Amino acid sequence: xxxxxxxxxxxxxxxxxxxxxxxxxxxxxxxxxxxxxxxxxxxxxxxxxxxxxxxxxxxxxxxxxxxxxxxxxxxxxxxxxxxxxxxxxxxxxxxxxxxxxxxxxxxxxxxxxxxxxxxxxxxxxxxxxxxxxxxxxxxxxxxxxxxxxxxxxxxxxxxxxxxxxxxxxxxxxxxxxxxxxxxxxxxxxxxxxxxxxxxxxxxxxxxxxxxxxxxxxxxxxxxxxxxxxxxxxxxxxxxxxxxxxxxxxxxxxxxxxxxxxxxxxxxxxxxxxxxxxxxxxxxxxxxxxxxxxxxxxxxxxxxxxxxxxxxxxxxxxxxxxxxxxxxxxxxxxxxxxxxxxxxxxxxxxxxxxxxxxxxxxxxxxxxxxxxxxxxxxxxxxxxxxxxxxxxxxxxxxxxxxxxxxxxxxxxxxxxx
Amino acid sequence: xxxxxxxxxxxxxxxxxxxxxxxxxxxxxxxxxxxxxxxxxxxxxxxxxxxxxxxxxxxxxxxxxxxxxxxxxxxxxxxxxxxxxxxxxxxxxxxxxxxxxxxxxxxxxxxxxxxxxxxxxxxxxxxxxxxxxxxxxxxxxxxxxxxxxxxxxxxxxxxxxxxxxxxxxxxxxxxxxxxxxxxxxxxxxxxxxxxxxxxxxxxxxxxxxxxxxxxxxxxxxxxxxxxxxxxxxxxxxxxxxxxxxxxxxxxxxxxxxxxxxxxxxxxxxxxxxxxxxxxxxxxxxxxxxxxxxxxxxxxxxxxxxxxxxxxxxxxxxxxxxxxxxxxxxxxxxxxxxxxxxxxxxxxxxxxxxxxxxxxxxxxxxxxxxxxxxxxxxxxxxxxxxxxxxxxx
Ligand SMILES: [Fe+2]
Numbered sequence: 001x002x003x004x005x006x007x008x009x010x011x012x013x014x015x016x017x018x019x020x021x022x023x024x025x026x027x028x029x030x031x032x033x034x035x036x037x038x039x040x041x042x043x044x045x046x047x048x049x050x051x052x053x054x055x056x057x058x059x060x061x062x063x064x065x066x067x068x069x070x071x072x073x074x075x076x077x078x079x080x081x082x083x084x085x086x087x088x089x090x091x092x093x094x095x096x097x098x099x100x101x102x103x104x105x106x107x108x109x110x111x112x113x114x115x116x117x118x119x120x121x122x123x124x125x126x127x128x129x130x131x132x133x134x135x136x137x138x139x140x141x142x143x144x145x146x147x148x149x150x151x152x153x154x155x156x157x158x159x160x161x162x163x164x165x166x167x168x169x170x171x172x173x174x175x176x177x178x179x180x181x182x183x184x185x186x187x188x189x190x191x192x193x194x195x196x197x198x199x200x201x202x203x204x205x206x207x208x209x210x211x212x213x214x215x216x217x218x219x220x221x222x223x224x225x226x227x228x229x230x231x232x233x234x235x236x237x238x239x240x241x242x243x244x245x246x247x248x249x250x251x252x253x254x255x256x257x258x259x260x261x262x263x264x265x266x267x268x269x270x271x272x273x274x275x276x277x278x279x280x281x282x283x284x285x286x287x288x289x290x291x292x293x294x295x296x297x298x299x300x301x302x303x304x305x306x307x308x309x310x311x312x313x314x315x316x317x318x319x320x321x322x323x324x325x326x327x328x329x330x331x332x333x334x335x336x337x338x339x340x341x342x343x344x345x346x347x348x349x350x351x352x353x354x355x356x357x358x359x360x361x362x363x364x365x366x367x368x369x370x371x372x373x374x375x376x377x378x379x380x381x382x383x384x385x386x387x388x389x390x391x392x393x394x395x396x397x398x399x400x401x402x403x404x405x406x407x408x409x410x411x412x413x414x415x416x
Numbered sequence: 417x418x419x420x421x422x423x424x425x426x427x428x429x430x431x432x433x434x435x436x437x438x439x440x441x442x443x444x445x446x447x448x449x450x451x452x453x454x455x456x457x458x459x460x461x462x463x464x465x466x467x468x469x470x471x472x473x474x475x476x477x478x479x480x481x482x483x484x485x486x487x488x489x490x491x492x493x494x495x496x497x498x499x500x501x502x503x504x505x506x507x508x509x510x511x512x513x514x515x516x517x518x519x520x521x522x523x524x525x526x527x528x529x530x531x532x533x534x535x536x537x538x539x540x541x542x543x544x545x546x547x548x549x550x551x552x553x554x555x556x557x558x559x560x561x562x563x564x565x566x567x568x569x570x571x572x573x574x575x576x577x578x579x580x581x582x583x584x585x586x587x588x589x590x591x592x593x594x595x596x597x598x599x600x601x602x603x604x605x606x607x608x609x610x611x612x613x614x615x616x617x618x619x620x621x622x623x624x625x626x627x628x629x630x631x632x633x634x635x636x637x638x639x640x641x642x643x644x645x646x647x648x649x650x651x652x653x654x655x656x657x658x659x660x661x662x663x664x665x666x667x668x669x670x671x672x673x674x675x676x677x678x679x680x681x682x683x684x685x686x687x688x689x690x691x692x693x694x695x696x697x698x699x700x701x702x703x704x705x706x707x708x709x710x711x712x713x714x715x716x717x718x719x720x721x722x723x724x725x726x727x728x729x730x731x732x733x734x735x736x737x738x739x740x741x742x743x744x745x746x747x748x749x750x751x752x753x754x755x756x757x758x759x760x761x762x763x764x765x766x767x768x769x770x771x772x773x774x775x776x777x778x779x780x781x782x783x784x785x786x787x788x789x790x791x792x793x794x795x796x797x798x799x800x801x802x803x804x805x806x807x808x
Contacts, residue, residue: 003433003652006437007434009431012426014424014426015423015426016423017424018423031547132448222624226624245419249423309719309724314719318729
């Protein structure tokens with residue numbers, strides 16, 4: 001157990017999980033004093049029939065005020081204002097966000113406007129500006145990865161000024177996260193695999209980086225165990241509802257862990273790679289995770305070693321000599337990536353050079369790496385990484401990850 | 417871990433732990449729109465300089481603290497109403513509690529009255545009758561805690577209530593307010609937290625969310641109890657004890673107490689040992705019994721009890737024996753440390769075989785859920801503190 005000199009831990013969101021968790025929504029809203037929820041979602045989620053499953057599960061016991069299914073992939077102020085208008089027009093009194101991070105961020109923004117009776121979202125940006133309870137908001141995640149259902153943050157784009165606005169307040173945390181296995185049952189294999197690896201990375205970075213604490217540690221270890229046990233099963237048997245629910249729970253656990261303990265260089269480089277080359281976040285995480293662990297090994301190898309227990313079991317941990325445990329963990333993650341690559345018939349990239357964009361062209365040309373580095377140097381996620389990285393260090397990591405070679409540890413410069 | 421088909425979990429408590437934790441209160445208050453908290457503190461707060469630490473931490477902020485020091489003995493409705501009147505008259509907007517046990521119960525009752533306008537908290541019924549959010553409440557947690565402070569339970573003056581809304585929004589554990597070294601308090605609080613944690617990791621209702629608090633209750637309490645011999649009790653030991661009891665409260669939350677907890681209450685009602693001591697002597701038996709029922713003891717419980725390095729090589733079939741043994745040797749150590757004042761088993765507390773049936777009958781009355789047989793097995797095993805591999 002590692003007790004930092006100071007830490008905070010909390011997760012205000014209520015978790016309701018099950019194979020028919022959606023059916024609990026009417027009574028949950030009733031307990032929160034709401035009668036007429038507005039459903040917020042995006043075209044993809046609606047098109048996949050998930051909103052129909054939700055409405056069928058609740059419509060007999062509650063009046064649905066409306067369905068707004070136009071949330072774009074990057075949440076924007078314009079969208080938030082439009083949906084807030086719809087909410088008022090249809091005299092709704094609660095929000096159900098069904099979808100991924102952008103849908104939930106939009107719903108959080110809408111909730112600020114309708115609860116504060118305002119049209120000026122910008123007035124509430126920053127940390128701690130929202131100071132009182134908002135209308136009831138339920139989050140129904142449709143992938144098992146981001147963990148955004150547990151966070152007190154919303155990121156919304158200001159189109160006119162071309163920048164992203166951050167909003168943070170304990171009152172932005174949804175009242176509940178409703179995890180229902182039906183929401184992820186039909187996720188395509190590549191999305192299942194890469195979103196699960198995003199959750200895996202949240203858990204592993206929370207456990208191995210500098211802002212760890214003993215509470216997020218336990219949640220992180222439980223998340224790693226659930227993912228390593230259930231992801232291969234779900235890849236082999238996509239209709240495995242138990243496994244789907246386990247992955248959803250794992251993503252939420254991992255979200256709670258990194259929400260309190262932050263992330264490290266894998267997210268830092270991943271954000272840059274996503275921004276510069278458009279590589280999906282989960283794929284970035286999967287490809288970069290082994291490199292993050294290798295790069296930090298001289299600082300946190302003893303923590304990486306602990307991950308052998310949830311990945312391989314206590315017996316394997318006991319049988320493996322202590323100095324070999326971290327390497328075994330890194331090796332197992334590479335093997336997991338390899339097996340996911342095969343299960344997805346090659347469409348799950350293992351190395352940067354393998355990533356293809358929608359047109360089939362290489363998404364990360366080798367000469368794009370310096371631009372990725374410059375973006376990474378501007379990204380705050382590096383703050384809690386155990387070892388520092390300068391321009392050359394980033395290039396070292398990225399070139400290895402591009403080729404798919406394990407990191408040559410003799411080339412890593414060891415900071416104090 | 418076997419995942420339940422249905423899972424519901426929530427814990428509204430935010431923990432602020434460690435050096436200068438109090439200095440983070442103004443930010444947390446500000447984010448909740450709290451400007452004028454009413455402080456309830458115990459009689460030693462001034463003498464022990466805890467009050468000074470708090471006012472220092474709030475000095476540079478816009479927080480205006482109003483303070484009362486309720487009488488140490490006995491909570492009655494008159495006192496609750498008196499404090500509620502002060503809260504309203506002085507325009508307070510939150511409750512801040514520095515201290516543990518009955519003081520927190522008092523604060524919870526005051527909060528019900530000021531938040532709902534209902535003068536009689538008992539009117540909400542025993543279980544989950546409170547439907548609304550209450551006023552913000554913050555606990556500055558001491559090492560000398562009962563374990564119920566951060567929970568949604570309140571028990572005072574014939575009133576017994578459970579609700580998730582009674583849990584504090586914040587639990588602050590700061591080196592300057594964790595309380596003076598008191599070995600007995602650390603032992604009691606540590607044993608209670610240990611028992612809450614062990615029970616939550618063994619039960620059929622175990623889930624990966626509760627596990628976060630349960631595993632930490634166990635490992636923090638074990639670390640605290642194992643270093644409680646040091647005199648005066650070290651600061652880190654007191655910090656660990658305080659956080660272990662906050663974990664215990666988060667485990668209990670607004671739920672009905674489990675079997676071990678209820679049996680401990682019945683044993684304590686005999687007056688021969690305290691609630692914490694009762695939980696302690698029952699613990700090894702609870703582990704063997706639950707392991708027998710569910711087939712195994714979770715690896716995570718074993719590593720929380722004795723560390724990953726020592727526990728990881730243990731075959732599944734030996735885990736329950738090892739866990740029970742670790743708990744028994746802890747009890748033996750504490751018995752030696754307290755020169756026999758802390759019982760290792762029920763005989764140490766003066767029980768004879770003939771006394772057990774009455775305790776068992778009292779237990780059955782509290783629950784009436786047919787767990788009487790299990791209770792008897794636990795009591796018999798706790799009588800001499802011998803491990804019982806058969807379970808029955
Ligand atoms: Fe991520």
